[in-house]
Amino acid sequence: MSTSAGWEWGPIVGRILAEFGATVIRVESETRPDPLRTMPPFKDNKPGLNRSVFYTGPNCNKRSLALDLNNPKAREVARSSSPGATSWESRSARES
Secondary structure (H helix, E strand, O other): OEEOOOOOHHHHHHHHHHHOOOOOEEEEEOOOOOHHHHOOOEHHHOOOOOOEHHHHOOOOOOEEEEEOOOOHHHHHHHHHOOOOOOOOEEOOHHHO
16 A cells, blocks of 8 residues: 655656556545656656656556545545555555
């Protein structure tokens, strides 16, 4: 389970694990999307939240959820979506 934001080793390690068959679920803030989503270059030079090469590169082959983790129900959704998770990677946007 990955909740990291920004450019660091977490997203890259998560991609490698996903490429080797692990189910990697990326949890992102509903209110503060990953800043990498807004960085060029963009596919076909058209800006958009799901078009940044810097975002899509390290996040390939992952499942994702956008949740407000301040909400207890959202935290339960995150936990229930990963019943067999052996580790959680977390870095809040405030730490970046």
